[in-house]
Amino acid sequence: MPCRSSEELQELVEEAKKCTKHGKVADYIPALKKARQHDLSVAISHPDGTCISAGDIEDKITLQSISKVLALAFALMDCGEERVFSKVGYEPTGDPFNSIIKLEISNASKPLNPMINAGALAVTHMIKGSSIEERFKRILEFVRGLAGNPDITYSEEVAKSEFDTAFLNRSLCYFMKQNSVIDEDVEDLIELYTKQCAIEMDCLDLARIGTVFAMDGEEPVTGRMLIPADVARLCKTLMVTCGMYNASGEFAVRVGIPAKSGVSGGIMGSFPNRFGIGIFGPALDERGNSIAGLKLLELLSGRYKLSIF
Template identity: 75%
Template sequence: MPCRSNEELARLVTIAKERTTHGKVADYIPALKRANREDLSVAIYYRDGQCISAGDIEQKITLQSISKVITLALALMDCGEERVFSKVGYEPTGDPFNSIIKLETGHSAKPLNPMINAGALAVTHLIKGETVEERLDRIIGFTRDLAGHDEITFSKEVAKSEFNTAYLNRSLCYFMKQDGIINEEVEELLDLYTKQCAIEMNCLDLSRIGLVFAMDGIDPVREKRFMPVEVARLCKTFMVTCGMYNASGEFAARVGIPAKSGVSGGIMGSVSHRFGIGIFGPSLDEKGNSIGGMKLLEMMSERYELSIF
Protein backbone atom coordinates (compact mmCIF):
# COMPACT_ATOMS: atom_id res chain seq x y z
CA MET A 1 0.00 0.00 0.00
CA PRO A 2 1.26 3.54 -0.75
CA CYS A 3 2.23 5.86 2.06
CA ARG A 4 -0.67 7.98 3.39
CA SER A 5 0.98 9.33 6.52
CA ASN A 6 3.03 12.51 6.93
CA GLU A 7 4.72 10.93 9.94
CA GLU A 8 5.75 7.81 8.06
CA LEU A 9 7.13 9.90 5.21
CA ALA A 10 9.03 12.10 7.69
CA ARG A 11 10.75 9.01 9.09
CA LEU A 12 11.97 8.05 5.63
CA VAL A 13 13.22 11.60 5.03
CA THR A 14 15.17 11.48 8.30
CA ILE A 15 16.93 8.29 7.18
CA ALA A 16 17.64 9.59 3.67
CA LYS A 17 18.95 12.89 5.05
CA GLU A 18 21.99 11.09 6.44
CA ARG A 19 23.22 10.76 2.85
CA THR A 20 23.26 14.50 2.19
CA THR A 21 26.66 14.95 3.85
CA HIS A 22 28.20 12.79 1.12
CA GLY A 23 27.28 15.18 -1.69
CA LYS A 24 27.71 18.83 -2.63
CA VAL A 25 25.58 21.59 -4.13
CA ALA A 26 25.89 22.72 -7.75
CA ASP A 27 28.61 25.30 -7.16
CA TYR A 28 29.41 25.71 -10.86
CA ILE A 29 26.22 27.80 -11.14
CA PRO A 30 26.92 30.74 -8.81
CA ALA A 31 23.29 31.37 -7.87
CA LEU A 32 22.78 27.75 -6.76
CA LYS A 33 25.83 27.34 -4.55
CA ARG A 34 24.17 29.11 -1.60
CA ALA A 35 21.75 26.21 -1.06
CA ASN A 36 21.87 24.30 2.24
CA ARG A 37 23.00 20.79 1.35
CA GLU A 38 21.23 19.34 4.41
CA ASP A 39 17.77 20.31 3.10
CA LEU A 40 15.49 17.46 2.03
CA SER A 41 11.75 17.67 1.44
CA VAL A 42 9.11 15.67 -0.43
CA ALA A 43 5.48 16.00 -1.46
CA ILE A 44 3.29 13.17 -2.79
CA TYR A 45 0.13 14.25 -4.62
CA TYR A 46 -2.55 11.60 -5.11
CA ARG A 47 -5.17 11.37 -7.83
CA ASP A 48 -7.92 12.13 -5.28
CA GLY A 49 -6.26 15.45 -4.38
CA GLN A 50 -4.75 14.32 -1.08
CA CYS A 51 -1.18 15.46 -0.46
CA ILE A 52 1.22 14.13 2.14
CA SER A 53 4.60 15.71 2.74
CA ALA A 54 7.71 15.98 4.87
CA GLY A 55 10.16 18.85 5.16
CA ASP A 56 9.72 22.41 3.91
CA ILE A 57 7.70 21.77 0.74
CA GLU A 58 6.99 25.50 0.29
CA GLN A 59 10.67 26.26 -0.37
CA LYS A 60 11.10 27.37 -3.97
CA ILE A 61 13.49 25.56 -6.28
CA THR A 62 14.40 26.11 -9.91
CA LEU A 63 13.49 23.31 -12.31
CA GLN A 64 16.80 23.14 -14.18
CA SER A 65 16.75 19.88 -16.20
CA ILE A 66 13.27 18.93 -14.97
CA SER A 67 12.06 21.62 -17.37
CA LYS A 68 13.23 19.38 -20.24
CA VAL A 69 10.20 17.14 -19.73
CA ILE A 70 7.82 20.10 -19.92
CA THR A 71 9.39 21.59 -23.05
CA LEU A 72 9.49 18.15 -24.70
CA ALA A 73 5.73 17.82 -24.17
CA LEU A 74 5.13 21.33 -25.53
CA ALA A 75 7.39 20.81 -28.56
CA LEU A 76 5.65 17.52 -29.38
CA MET A 77 2.30 19.30 -29.29
CA ASP A 78 3.69 22.20 -31.34
CA CYS A 79 5.52 20.22 -34.01
CA GLY A 80 4.62 16.53 -33.82
CA GLU A 81 6.79 13.50 -33.12
CA GLU A 82 8.32 13.28 -36.61
CA ARG A 83 9.59 16.86 -36.57
CA VAL A 84 10.93 16.69 -33.01
CA PHE A 85 12.81 13.45 -33.60
CA SER A 86 14.32 14.72 -36.82
CA LYS A 87 16.29 17.02 -34.50
CA VAL A 88 16.99 14.70 -31.56
CA GLY A 89 17.26 10.95 -31.06
CA TYR A 90 15.60 8.38 -28.81
CA GLU A 91 18.67 6.68 -27.33
CA PRO A 92 20.11 6.79 -23.78
CA THR A 93 23.74 7.71 -23.22
CA GLY A 94 26.35 6.73 -20.69
CA ASP A 95 28.01 10.14 -20.99
CA PRO A 96 27.44 13.08 -18.60
CA PHE A 97 24.38 15.27 -19.30
CA ASN A 98 26.51 18.17 -20.56
CA SER A 99 28.94 16.11 -22.63
CA ILE A 100 29.96 17.34 -26.07
CA ILE A 101 31.76 14.17 -27.16
CA LYS A 102 28.92 12.53 -29.10
CA LEU A 103 28.28 15.72 -31.10
CA GLU A 104 31.95 15.85 -32.02
CA THR A 105 32.54 12.17 -32.82
CA GLY A 106 29.15 11.11 -34.22
CA HIS A 107 28.07 11.15 -37.85
CA SER A 108 26.15 14.37 -37.23
CA ALA A 109 25.50 16.81 -34.42
CA LYS A 110 22.04 15.31 -33.76
CA PRO A 111 21.83 14.79 -29.96
CA LEU A 112 21.11 11.29 -28.70
CA ASN A 113 18.04 12.16 -26.63
CA PRO A 114 15.99 15.12 -25.32
CA MET A 115 17.16 14.84 -21.70
CA ILE A 116 20.83 15.69 -22.21
CA ASN A 117 21.67 19.37 -22.57
CA ALA A 118 22.28 19.26 -26.31
CA GLY A 119 18.98 17.48 -26.90
CA ALA A 120 17.09 19.85 -24.62
CA LEU A 121 18.50 22.86 -26.46
CA ALA A 122 17.37 21.33 -29.77
CA VAL A 123 13.88 20.77 -28.32
CA THR A 124 13.61 24.30 -26.89
CA HIS A 125 14.60 25.57 -30.33
CA LEU A 126 11.35 24.05 -31.66
CA ILE A 127 8.99 25.87 -29.26
CA LYS A 128 6.75 28.09 -31.37
CA GLY A 129 6.79 31.88 -31.04
CA GLU A 130 8.18 34.92 -32.79
CA THR A 131 10.37 36.17 -29.95
CA VAL A 132 12.17 34.84 -26.89
CA GLU A 133 9.56 36.55 -24.72
CA GLU A 134 6.65 34.95 -26.57
CA ARG A 135 8.19 31.49 -26.41
CA LEU A 136 9.05 31.88 -22.73
CA ASP A 137 5.49 33.01 -21.99
CA ARG A 138 4.21 29.83 -23.64
CA ILE A 139 6.58 27.62 -21.63
CA ILE A 140 5.70 29.33 -18.34
CA GLY A 141 1.99 29.33 -19.20
CA PHE A 142 2.06 25.60 -19.90
CA THR A 143 3.97 25.00 -16.66
CA ARG A 144 1.38 27.02 -14.72
CA ASP A 145 -1.40 24.97 -16.29
CA LEU A 146 0.23 21.68 -15.35
CA ALA A 147 0.85 22.75 -11.74
CA GLY A 148 -2.43 24.60 -11.30
CA HIS A 149 -0.50 27.58 -9.98
CA ASP A 150 -0.85 30.91 -11.81
CA GLU A 151 1.97 32.68 -9.96
CA ILE A 152 4.81 30.44 -11.18
CA THR A 153 7.55 32.43 -12.90
CA PHE A 154 11.33 32.26 -13.32
CA SER A 155 14.18 33.47 -11.14
CA LYS A 156 15.90 36.36 -12.90
CA GLU A 157 18.95 35.93 -10.67
CA VAL A 158 19.40 32.24 -11.50
CA ALA A 159 18.72 32.78 -15.21
CA LYS A 160 21.33 35.55 -15.40
CA SER A 161 23.84 33.47 -13.46
CA GLU A 162 23.37 30.51 -15.81
CA PHE A 163 23.44 32.64 -18.96
CA ASN A 164 26.69 34.31 -17.95
CA THR A 165 28.40 30.97 -17.28
CA ALA A 166 26.87 28.90 -20.14
CA TYR A 167 30.18 28.36 -21.94
CA LEU A 168 29.69 24.65 -22.59
CA ASN A 169 26.06 25.05 -23.66
CA ARG A 170 27.19 27.70 -26.15
CA SER A 171 29.64 25.18 -27.57
CA LEU A 172 26.87 22.59 -27.88
CA CYS A 173 24.72 25.12 -29.76
CA TYR A 174 27.47 26.01 -32.21
CA PHE A 175 28.13 22.34 -32.96
CA MET A 176 24.42 21.83 -33.68
CA LYS A 177 24.12 25.02 -35.69
CA GLN A 178 26.96 23.86 -37.93
CA ASP A 179 24.90 20.77 -38.86
CA GLY A 180 21.55 22.56 -39.14
CA ILE A 181 19.99 21.05 -36.01
CA ILE A 182 19.29 24.60 -34.87
CA ASN A 183 19.11 27.69 -37.06
CA GLU A 184 18.47 30.58 -34.69
CA GLU A 185 20.94 32.89 -33.01
CA VAL A 186 22.79 31.03 -30.27
CA GLU A 187 22.49 33.86 -27.75
CA GLU A 188 18.72 34.04 -28.22
CA LEU A 189 18.32 30.30 -27.72
CA LEU A 190 20.51 30.40 -24.61
CA ASP A 191 18.50 33.34 -23.27
CA LEU A 192 15.33 31.27 -23.60
CA TYR A 193 16.89 28.05 -22.32
CA THR A 194 18.45 29.55 -19.20
CA LYS A 195 15.16 31.24 -18.30
CA GLN A 196 13.35 27.95 -18.88
CA CYS A 197 15.75 26.20 -16.50
CA ALA A 198 15.25 28.98 -13.94
CA ILE A 199 11.47 28.47 -13.67
CA GLU A 200 10.86 28.07 -9.96
CA MET A 201 8.22 26.33 -7.88
CA ASN A 202 7.88 24.30 -4.71
CA CYS A 203 7.68 20.55 -4.13
CA LEU A 204 3.88 20.59 -4.08
CA ASP A 205 3.79 22.20 -7.54
CA LEU A 206 6.32 19.66 -8.75
CA SER A 207 4.28 16.73 -7.43
CA ARG A 208 1.15 18.05 -9.14
CA ILE A 209 2.97 18.16 -12.49
CA GLY A 210 4.26 14.66 -11.82
CA LEU A 211 0.66 13.51 -11.31
CA VAL A 212 -0.43 14.90 -14.70
CA PHE A 213 2.25 12.79 -16.41
CA ALA A 214 1.37 9.79 -14.19
CA MET A 215 -2.25 10.10 -15.36
CA ASP A 216 -1.28 10.20 -19.06
CA GLY A 217 -1.83 13.93 -19.48
CA ILE A 218 -4.93 14.42 -17.31
CA ASP A 219 -5.23 16.25 -14.02
CA PRO A 220 -7.81 14.06 -12.25
CA VAL A 221 -8.49 16.65 -9.55
CA ARG A 222 -9.42 19.37 -12.03
CA GLU A 223 -10.76 16.79 -14.52
CA LYS A 224 -8.86 18.41 -17.38
CA ARG A 225 -6.57 17.04 -20.08
CA PHE A 226 -3.37 19.02 -20.73
CA MET A 227 -1.66 16.82 -23.31
CA PRO A 228 -2.46 13.81 -25.51
CA VAL A 229 -1.86 10.33 -24.08
CA GLU A 230 0.92 9.68 -26.59
CA VAL A 231 2.81 12.84 -25.61
CA ALA A 232 2.67 11.92 -21.91
CA ARG A 233 3.75 8.35 -22.76
CA LEU A 234 6.77 9.54 -24.74
CA CYS A 235 7.82 11.92 -21.97
CA LYS A 236 7.58 9.17 -19.35
CA THR A 237 9.58 6.84 -21.56
CA PHE A 238 12.46 9.32 -21.66
CA MET A 239 12.13 9.88 -17.91
CA VAL A 240 12.70 6.15 -17.40
CA THR A 241 15.55 5.73 -19.89
CA CYS A 242 17.32 9.09 -19.59
CA GLY A 243 15.78 11.08 -16.73
CA MET A 244 18.49 10.60 -14.12
CA TYR A 245 21.45 11.50 -16.32
CA ASN A 246 24.00 8.69 -16.68
CA ALA A 247 22.64 7.01 -13.54
CA SER A 248 19.35 6.20 -15.30
CA GLY A 249 20.03 2.48 -15.66
CA GLU A 250 20.83 2.00 -11.99
CA PHE A 251 17.83 4.15 -11.02
CA ALA A 252 15.54 2.01 -13.19
CA ALA A 253 16.84 -1.11 -11.47
CA ARG A 254 16.65 0.25 -7.92
CA VAL A 255 13.57 2.50 -8.12
CA GLY A 256 11.84 1.78 -11.42
CA ILE A 257 9.56 4.79 -11.91
CA PRO A 258 9.57 7.59 -14.50
CA ALA A 259 11.52 10.46 -12.93
CA LYS A 260 13.54 13.52 -13.88
CA SER A 261 16.16 15.29 -11.82
CA GLY A 262 17.76 18.72 -11.96
CA VAL A 263 21.02 20.08 -10.60
CA SER A 264 19.15 22.37 -8.20
CA GLY A 265 18.37 19.14 -6.31
CA GLY A 266 14.82 18.71 -7.57
CA ILE A 267 13.33 15.37 -8.66
CA MET A 268 9.90 14.92 -10.25
CA GLY A 269 8.47 11.41 -10.18
CA SER A 270 5.36 9.92 -11.80
CA VAL A 271 3.92 6.67 -10.44
CA SER A 272 1.57 5.50 -13.16
CA HIS A 273 -2.12 6.12 -12.41
CA ARG A 274 -1.35 6.57 -8.71
CA PHE A 275 0.48 9.78 -7.73
CA GLY A 276 3.11 12.40 -8.50
CA ILE A 277 6.22 13.06 -6.43
CA GLY A 278 8.15 16.30 -5.88
CA ILE A 279 11.49 16.23 -4.06
CA PHE A 280 14.05 18.88 -3.17
CA GLY A 281 17.49 17.95 -1.86
CA PRO A 282 20.31 20.18 -3.18
CA SER A 283 23.17 17.90 -2.10
CA LEU A 284 24.16 16.16 -5.34
CA ASP A 285 26.07 12.98 -6.13
CA GLU A 286 28.86 12.92 -8.70
CA LYS A 287 26.36 12.48 -11.55
CA GLY A 288 24.26 15.51 -10.63
CA ASN A 289 21.33 13.81 -8.89
CA SER A 290 20.00 14.65 -5.42
CA ILE A 291 21.80 12.16 -3.20
CA GLY A 292 19.16 12.30 -0.47
CA GLY A 293 16.34 12.26 -3.00
CA MET A 294 17.72 9.16 -4.68
CA LYS A 295 17.93 7.31 -1.36
CA LEU A 296 14.43 8.44 -0.42
CA LEU A 297 12.95 7.19 -3.70
CA GLU A 298 14.80 3.88 -3.37
CA MET A 299 13.32 3.31 0.08
CA MET A 300 9.84 4.38 -1.05
CA SER A 301 9.96 2.09 -4.08
CA GLU A 302 10.98 -0.91 -2.00
CA ARG A 303 8.47 -0.27 0.79
CA TYR A 304 5.47 0.61 -1.40
CA GLU A 305 6.27 -1.57 -4.45
CA LEU A 306 6.39 1.34 -6.90
CA SER A 307 8.59 -0.14 -9.64
CA ILE A 308 6.97 -0.58 -13.05
CA PHE A 309 9.27 -3.54 -13.75
Protein backbone atom coordinates in the same frame (compact mmCIF):
# COMPACT_ATOMS: atom_id res chain seq x y z
CA MET B 1 -0.56 3.71 -1.59
CA PRO B 2 2.88 5.01 -0.47
CA CYS B 3 2.85 6.46 3.05
CA ARG B 4 -0.38 6.67 4.97
CA SER B 5 0.61 9.88 6.77
CA SER B 6 2.98 12.82 6.72
CA GLU B 7 4.53 11.46 9.93
CA GLU B 8 5.43 8.22 8.18
CA LEU B 9 6.89 10.16 5.26
CA GLN B 10 8.86 12.39 7.65
CA GLU B 11 10.53 9.31 9.15
CA LEU B 12 11.79 8.32 5.71
CA VAL B 13 12.97 11.88 5.05
CA GLU B 14 15.01 11.86 8.25
CA GLU B 15 16.59 8.54 7.27
CA ALA B 16 17.43 9.76 3.75
CA LYS B 17 18.82 13.07 5.07
CA LYS B 18 21.78 11.21 6.54
CA CYS B 19 23.16 10.95 2.99
CA THR B 20 23.45 14.71 2.48
CA LYS B 21 26.88 14.81 4.13
CA HIS B 22 28.19 12.76 1.19
CA GLY B 23 26.86 15.18 -1.45
CA LYS B 24 27.72 18.63 -2.72
CA VAL B 25 25.56 21.58 -3.74
CA ALA B 26 25.98 22.56 -7.42
CA ASP B 27 28.46 25.40 -7.72
CA TYR B 28 29.06 25.76 -11.47
CA ILE B 29 25.94 27.97 -11.56
CA PRO B 30 26.87 30.52 -8.87
CA ALA B 31 23.31 31.29 -7.74
CA LEU B 32 22.69 27.62 -6.88
CA LYS B 33 25.50 27.66 -4.31
CA LYS B 34 23.16 29.41 -1.86
CA ALA B 35 21.09 26.26 -1.27
CA ARG B 36 21.33 24.60 2.15
CA GLN B 37 23.12 21.29 1.71
CA HIS B 38 21.18 19.30 4.32
CA ASP B 39 17.65 20.31 3.28
CA LEU B 40 15.29 17.64 1.96
CA SER B 41 11.60 17.92 1.14
CA VAL B 42 9.05 15.71 -0.59
CA ALA B 43 5.42 15.82 -1.66
CA ILE B 44 3.26 13.00 -3.01
CA SER B 45 0.18 14.05 -4.98
CA HIS B 46 -2.69 11.63 -5.68
CA PRO B 47 -5.26 11.81 -8.49
CA ASP B 48 -8.08 12.64 -6.05
CA GLY B 49 -6.31 15.89 -5.21
CA THR B 50 -4.92 14.80 -1.83
CA CYS B 51 -1.28 15.42 -1.10
CA ILE B 52 1.05 14.51 1.75
CA SER B 53 4.40 16.15 2.32
CA ALA B 54 7.37 16.22 4.66
CA GLY B 55 10.64 18.01 5.19
CA ASP B 56 11.60 21.56 4.27
CA ILE B 57 8.56 22.06 2.04
CA GLU B 58 8.77 25.85 2.15
CA ASP B 59 11.88 25.64 -0.04
CA LYS B 60 11.60 26.77 -3.65
CA ILE B 61 13.35 24.86 -6.42
CA THR B 62 14.34 25.96 -9.91
CA LEU B 63 13.50 23.20 -12.36
CA GLN B 64 16.83 23.08 -14.19
CA SER B 65 16.88 19.81 -16.16
CA ILE B 66 13.40 18.80 -14.97
CA SER B 67 12.23 21.47 -17.40
CA LYS B 68 13.55 19.29 -20.24
CA VAL B 69 10.58 16.93 -19.84
CA LEU B 70 8.08 19.79 -19.86
CA ALA B 71 9.72 21.49 -22.84
CA LEU B 72 9.75 18.18 -24.70
CA ALA B 73 6.01 17.70 -24.12
CA PHE B 74 5.37 21.28 -25.27
CA ALA B 75 7.56 20.97 -28.38
CA LEU B 76 5.83 17.72 -29.33
CA MET B 77 2.49 19.51 -29.00
CA ASP B 78 3.83 22.40 -31.10
CA CYS B 79 5.64 20.46 -33.82
CA GLY B 80 4.71 16.77 -33.68
CA GLU B 81 6.81 13.70 -33.01
CA GLU B 82 8.23 13.39 -36.54
CA ARG B 83 9.62 16.92 -36.56
CA VAL B 84 11.02 16.80 -33.02
CA PHE B 85 12.77 13.46 -33.46
CA SER B 86 14.20 14.46 -36.80
CA LYS B 87 16.46 16.75 -34.77
CA VAL B 88 17.04 14.69 -31.61
CA GLY B 89 17.20 10.96 -30.92
CA TYR B 90 15.62 8.53 -28.45
CA GLU B 91 18.75 6.74 -27.24
CA PRO B 92 20.24 6.81 -23.71
CA THR B 93 23.89 7.67 -23.18
CA GLY B 94 26.49 6.72 -20.63
CA ASP B 95 28.15 10.13 -20.92
CA PRO B 96 27.55 13.11 -18.60
CA PHE B 97 24.53 15.31 -19.34
CA ASN B 98 26.67 18.20 -20.62
CA SER B 99 29.05 16.13 -22.75
CA ILE B 100 29.87 17.26 -26.28
CA ILE B 101 31.62 14.06 -27.37
CA LYS B 102 28.57 12.28 -28.82
CA LEU B 103 27.82 15.29 -31.04
CA GLU B 104 31.21 14.80 -32.64
CA ILE B 105 30.84 11.08 -33.32
CA SER B 106 27.09 10.57 -33.84
CA ASN B 107 25.25 10.69 -37.15
CA ALA B 108 24.87 14.27 -38.46
CA SER B 109 25.64 15.61 -34.97
CA LYS B 110 22.10 14.81 -33.86
CA PRO B 111 21.85 14.81 -30.02
CA LEU B 112 21.19 11.31 -28.69
CA ASN B 113 18.14 12.22 -26.58
CA PRO B 114 16.16 15.22 -25.24
CA MET B 115 17.35 14.77 -21.63
CA ILE B 116 20.98 15.72 -22.21
CA ASN B 117 21.82 19.40 -22.64
CA ALA B 118 22.42 19.28 -26.39
CA GLY B 119 19.10 17.53 -26.99
CA ALA B 120 17.24 19.85 -24.63
CA LEU B 121 18.61 22.92 -26.41
CA ALA B 122 17.50 21.47 -29.75
CA VAL B 123 14.03 20.83 -28.30
CA THR B 124 13.66 24.33 -26.83
CA HIS B 125 14.74 25.71 -30.21
CA MET B 126 11.57 24.16 -31.70
CA ILE B 127 9.11 25.86 -29.34
CA LYS B 128 7.10 28.33 -31.39
CA GLY B 129 6.76 32.08 -30.97
CA SER B 130 7.70 35.33 -32.66
CA SER B 131 10.14 36.41 -29.93
CA ILE B 132 12.01 35.09 -26.91
CA GLU B 133 9.47 36.84 -24.70
CA GLU B 134 6.50 35.19 -26.41
CA ARG B 135 8.11 31.75 -26.42
CA PHE B 136 8.99 31.94 -22.74
CA LYS B 137 5.54 33.24 -21.85
CA ARG B 138 4.02 30.22 -23.62
CA ILE B 139 6.34 27.81 -21.75
CA LEU B 140 5.55 29.47 -18.41
CA GLU B 141 1.79 29.37 -18.98
CA PHE B 142 2.05 25.69 -19.89
CA VAL B 143 3.94 24.93 -16.66
CA ARG B 144 1.47 26.95 -14.60
CA GLY B 145 -1.37 24.95 -16.11
CA LEU B 146 0.30 21.64 -15.34
CA ALA B 147 0.87 22.62 -11.71
CA GLY B 148 -2.50 24.32 -11.31
CA ASN B 149 -0.70 27.36 -9.92
CA PRO B 150 -0.97 30.68 -11.81
CA ASP B 151 1.61 32.30 -9.51
CA ILE B 152 4.56 30.23 -10.69
CA THR B 153 7.31 32.42 -12.13
CA TYR B 154 11.06 32.17 -12.63
CA SER B 155 14.12 33.26 -10.67
CA GLU B 156 15.74 36.17 -12.48
CA GLU B 157 18.84 35.74 -10.33
CA VAL B 158 19.30 32.08 -11.27
CA ALA B 159 18.52 32.74 -14.94
CA LYS B 160 21.11 35.52 -15.13
CA SER B 161 23.70 33.46 -13.23
CA GLU B 162 23.15 30.55 -15.58
CA PHE B 163 23.19 32.76 -18.70
CA ASP B 164 26.45 34.40 -17.66
CA THR B 165 28.21 31.06 -17.14
CA ALA B 166 26.67 28.97 -19.96
CA PHE B 167 29.90 28.62 -21.93
CA LEU B 168 29.61 24.89 -22.55
CA ASN B 169 25.96 25.17 -23.60
CA ARG B 170 26.96 27.89 -26.05
CA SER B 171 29.56 25.50 -27.46
CA LEU B 172 26.91 22.82 -27.88
CA CYS B 173 24.67 25.33 -29.69
CA TYR B 174 27.40 26.49 -32.06
CA PHE B 175 28.28 22.89 -32.87
CA MET B 176 24.63 22.12 -33.63
CA LYS B 177 24.24 25.32 -35.64
CA GLN B 178 27.24 24.36 -37.75
CA ASN B 179 25.42 21.08 -38.50
CA SER B 180 21.96 22.65 -39.09
CA VAL B 181 20.32 21.10 -36.01
CA ILE B 182 19.43 24.63 -34.91
CA ASP B 183 19.29 27.81 -36.95
CA GLU B 184 18.50 30.66 -34.53
CA ASP B 185 20.80 33.12 -32.81
CA VAL B 186 22.72 31.26 -30.12
CA GLU B 187 22.43 34.03 -27.52
CA ASP B 188 18.65 34.13 -27.99
CA LEU B 189 18.37 30.38 -27.50
CA ILE B 190 20.61 30.47 -24.41
CA GLU B 191 18.44 33.24 -22.95
CA LEU B 192 15.26 31.24 -23.51
CA TYR B 193 16.79 28.02 -22.21
CA THR B 194 18.21 29.55 -19.03
CA LYS B 195 14.87 31.19 -18.23
CA GLN B 196 13.16 27.84 -18.81
CA CYS B 197 15.59 26.14 -16.41
CA ALA B 198 15.05 28.89 -13.82
CA ILE B 199 11.27 28.38 -13.54
CA GLU B 200 10.70 28.12 -9.80
CA MET B 201 8.21 26.17 -7.67
CA ASP B 202 7.92 24.08 -4.52
CA CYS B 203 7.62 20.31 -4.13
CA LEU B 204 3.82 20.45 -4.05
CA ASP B 205 3.72 22.06 -7.51
CA LEU B 206 6.29 19.58 -8.78
CA ALA B 207 4.29 16.61 -7.46
CA ARG B 208 1.12 17.89 -9.13
CA ILE B 209 2.95 18.08 -12.46
CA GLY B 210 4.19 14.54 -11.88
CA THR B 211 0.59 13.46 -11.37
CA VAL B 212 -0.46 14.86 -14.75
CA PHE B 213 2.22 12.73 -16.43
CA ALA B 214 1.23 9.75 -14.26
CA MET B 215 -2.34 10.08 -15.52
CA ASP B 216 -1.25 10.19 -19.19
CA GLY B 217 -1.70 13.95 -19.52
CA GLU B 218 -5.03 14.33 -17.71
CA GLU B 219 -5.50 16.77 -14.86
CA PRO B 220 -7.28 14.26 -12.64
CA VAL B 221 -9.45 16.57 -10.54
CA THR B 222 -10.96 18.48 -13.48
CA GLY B 223 -10.57 15.75 -16.10
CA ARG B 224 -9.01 18.22 -18.57
CA MET B 225 -6.42 16.81 -20.98
CA LEU B 226 -3.40 19.08 -20.60
CA ILE B 227 -1.03 16.86 -22.61
CA PRO B 228 -2.05 14.34 -25.31
CA ALA B 229 -1.82 10.82 -23.89
CA ASP B 230 0.69 9.64 -26.49
CA VAL B 231 2.95 12.61 -25.69
CA ALA B 232 2.77 11.97 -21.93
CA ARG B 233 3.59 8.29 -22.42
CA LEU B 234 6.55 9.11 -24.69
CA CYS B 235 7.89 11.55 -22.09
CA LYS B 236 7.56 8.95 -19.32
CA THR B 237 9.42 6.40 -21.42
CA LEU B 238 12.33 8.81 -21.91
CA MET B 239 12.26 9.60 -18.19
CA VAL B 240 12.82 5.88 -17.52
CA THR B 241 15.63 5.48 -20.06
CA CYS B 242 17.35 8.88 -19.81
CA GLY B 243 15.82 10.93 -16.98
CA MET B 244 18.45 10.42 -14.28
CA TYR B 245 21.44 11.32 -16.43
CA ASN B 246 23.98 8.50 -16.77
CA ALA B 247 22.57 6.82 -13.63
CA SER B 248 19.27 6.00 -15.35
CA GLY B 249 19.92 2.26 -15.59
CA GLU B 250 20.84 1.92 -11.92
CA PHE B 251 17.83 4.04 -10.95
CA ALA B 252 15.52 1.79 -12.97
CA VAL B 253 16.81 -1.21 -11.05
CA ARG B 254 16.76 0.36 -7.59
CA VAL B 255 13.60 2.50 -7.83
CA GLY B 256 11.85 1.67 -11.08
CA ILE B 257 9.57 4.62 -11.81
CA PRO B 258 9.72 7.33 -14.51
CA ALA B 259 11.62 10.29 -13.04
CA LYS B 260 13.64 13.36 -14.03
CA SER B 261 16.26 15.13 -11.97
CA GLY B 262 17.87 18.57 -12.07
CA VAL B 263 21.12 19.98 -10.69
CA SER B 264 19.25 22.25 -8.29
CA GLY B 265 18.47 19.02 -6.42
CA GLY B 266 14.95 18.45 -7.69
CA ILE B 267 13.43 15.16 -8.78
CA MET B 268 9.99 14.74 -10.37
CA GLY B 269 8.56 11.23 -10.42
CA SER B 270 5.42 9.75 -11.98
CA PHE B 271 3.99 6.40 -10.91
CA PRO B 272 1.66 5.48 -13.78
CA ASN B 273 -2.02 5.85 -12.87
CA ARG B 274 -1.26 6.28 -9.16
CA PHE B 275 0.60 9.43 -8.06
CA GLY B 276 3.19 12.11 -8.76
CA ILE B 277 6.13 12.93 -6.52
CA GLY B 278 8.24 16.05 -6.09
CA ILE B 279 11.54 16.08 -4.18
CA PHE B 280 14.07 18.78 -3.37
CA GLY B 281 17.44 17.93 -1.86
CA PRO B 282 20.26 20.16 -3.17
CA ALA B 283 23.21 17.96 -2.14
CA LEU B 284 24.19 16.14 -5.35
CA ASP B 285 26.12 12.97 -6.07
CA GLU B 286 28.92 12.82 -8.64
CA ARG B 287 26.42 12.37 -11.49
CA GLY B 288 24.38 15.46 -10.64
CA ASN B 289 21.42 13.77 -8.93
CA SER B 290 20.09 14.62 -5.47
CA ILE B 291 21.88 12.14 -3.23
CA ALA B 292 19.23 12.20 -0.47
CA GLY B 293 16.42 12.35 -3.03
CA LEU B 294 17.66 9.14 -4.61
CA LYS B 295 17.92 7.49 -1.19
CA LEU B 296 14.39 8.61 -0.30
CA LEU B 297 12.97 7.19 -3.52
CA GLU B 298 14.85 3.95 -2.96
CA LEU B 299 13.39 3.71 0.56
CA LEU B 300 9.87 4.43 -0.73
CA SER B 301 10.19 1.96 -3.59
CA GLY B 302 11.54 -0.79 -1.35
CA ARG B 303 8.93 -0.36 1.36
CA TYR B 304 5.90 0.04 -0.90
CA LYS B 305 6.95 -2.06 -3.92
CA LEU B 306 6.71 0.86 -6.36
CA SER B 307 8.80 -0.47 -9.24
CA ILE B 308 6.85 -0.69 -12.49
CA PHE B 309 9.09 -3.54 -13.65
